[in-house]
Amino acid sequence: MPLNVAIVGMGNIGNTHAGVYQKNPNCKIVAVCDIIKERADKAAERYGCPAFYSVQDMLKSGIQIDAASMCTAGVENGGDHYKPTMELLGAGIPVLGEKPISNEIAKAREMVALAKQKNLRYGINLNHRFTPAALRAKQWVEAGRLGEINIINMTMWINNPNESSPWFHIRALHPHSLDVMRYFGGDVEKVQAFFKRGPRKDGPGGRRVCWSNVQVNMLFKNGIIGHLTGSYDAGGSYGLERLEVVGSDARFVLLDACEHLYFYPRFSRETETYDYIGGMMSFSETFGSRINKWVEQNLQKVKPEEIDASGEDALKVQLVIEAIIESWETGKVVTL
Numbered sequence: 001m002p003l004n005v006a007i008v009g010m011g012n013i014g015n016t017h018a019g020v021y022q023k024n025p026n027c028k029i030v031a032v033c034d035i036i037k038e039r040a041d042k043a044a045e046r047y048g049c050p051a052f053y054s055v056q057d058m059l060k061s062g063i064q065i066d067a068a069s070m071c072t073a074g075v076e077n078g079g080d081h082y083k084p085t086m087e088l089l090g091a092g093i094p095v096l097g098e099k100p101i102s103n104e105i106a107k108a109r110e111m112v113a114l115a116k117q118k119n120l121r122y123g124i125n126l127n128h129r130f131t132p133a134a135l136r137a138k139q140w141v142e143a144g145r146l147g148e149i150n151i152i153n154m155t156m157w158i159n160n161p162n163e164s165s166p167w168f169h170i171r172a173l174h175p176h177s178l179d180v181m182r183y184f185g186g187d188v189e190k191v192q193a194f195f196k197r198g199p200r201k202d203g204p205g206g207r208r209v210c211w212s213n214v215q216v217n218m219l220f221k222n223g224i225i226g227h228l229t230g231s232y233d234a235g236g237s238y239g240l241e242r243l244e245v246v247g248s249d250a251r252f253v254l255l256d257a258c259e260h261l262y263f264y265p266r267f268s269r270e271t272e273t274y275d276y277i278g279g280m281m282s283f284s285e286t287f288g289s290r291i292n293k294w295v296e297q298n299l300q301k302v303k304p305e306e307i308d309a310s311g312e313d314a315l316k317v318q319l320v321i322e323a324i325i326e327s328w329e330t331g332k333v334v335t336l
């Protein structure tokens with residue numbers, strides 16, 4: 001029996017989810033939904049399923065939906081997820097949401113709580129860590145190849161001129177970087193942050209509205225110390241991201257999520273280099289690996305608490321983000 005999926009929000013990313021479902025022989029797209037009629041109609045034609053213009057109407061149709069993708073956007077790219085997500089969860093449908101889970105913590109908490117109350121699978125598309133290279137590195141960590149992890153450094157930057165709000169950069173981009181850091185380091189205890197607005201000729205005082213550069217010091221609950229560099233004013237030829245995990249016996253460096261993985265033993269010069277593990281060539285392929293994992297976990301009917309990159313994980317990164325903002329606003333180290 002295939003997994004019957006619905007997609008809500010048929011912009012660029014909704015269509016990216018649909019492309020993944022279309023290629024997966026274990027899935028059937030049974031409904032698409034967008035409040036913009038033309039977008040829903042166009043997608044319905046493309047994927048051969050009915051179009052709906054509200055989640056309520058989609059639910060009333062009686063079509064059997066086993067799981068739904070939530071690909072709305074809104075303020076800081078997450079403001080619109082709440083209402084349709086609550087409607088879907090309320091109707092007992094597992095949801096794979098886009099990131100950020102929400103730009104408002106209270107709403108993120110409510111969605112996570114409703115999924116928990118209804119014992120539903122709720123995942124978020126924190127796709128950057130769904131790569132064979134990250135998995136290989138995780139296996140090294142679990143096998144003890146690094147010894148005890150002391151330091152995690154992460155850099156993520158994507159040239160992005162968008163200026164929708166002062167906190168757009170940290171709230172919309174860094175769920176990804178912080179999720180990867182949590183994947184290797186666990187929960188975060190304390191943060192301390194500095195921001196800088198990049199130059200913009202036509203911006204107020206010649207500056208961007210958005211706090212477009214950030215440096216964050218972090219202390220993980222287990223004692224690991226970490227650092228995040230983030231920017232909307234850098235990227236391009238610098239690559240997308242660089243993760244460095246330093247243990248007592250070895251360190252690894254993972255470049256661009258899936259592209260290059262380097263292993264450096266501390267007491268030997270015999271390094272290891274892996275390129276494009278599993279044949280994954282670029283970040284764009286992480287949509288497929290993440291969404292197909294979601295499909296697999298639904299078909300296997302895994303327990304909601306076993307979902308990879310769950311709503312709860314996404315809520316935790318949003319809490320780190322709000323602590324980072326608070327640190328900058330108060331000039332203090334903030335304990336989560």
Ligand SMILES: NC(=O)c1ccc[n+]([C@@H]2O[C@H](COP(=O)([O-])OP(=O)(O)OC[C@H]3O[C@@H](n4cnc5c(N)ncnc54)[C@H](O)[C@@H]3O)[C@@H](O)[C@H]2O)c1
Pocket residue numbers: 008009010011012013014033034035036039053054055071072073074077078080083084098099100125126127172
């Ligand atoms: N995971 C990633 O790597 C990644 C990359 C880029 C964007 N994103 C995320 O994907 C999401 C979507 O981005 P996008 O660029 O496709 O946005 P978009 O604005 O192009 O599309 C969103 C669509 O949702 C529709 N919509 C809004 N409210 C709705 C509702 N209640 N019911 C039905 N439809 C509704 C809008 O009409 C619009 O067509 C954002 O949250 C963004 O942060 C994720």
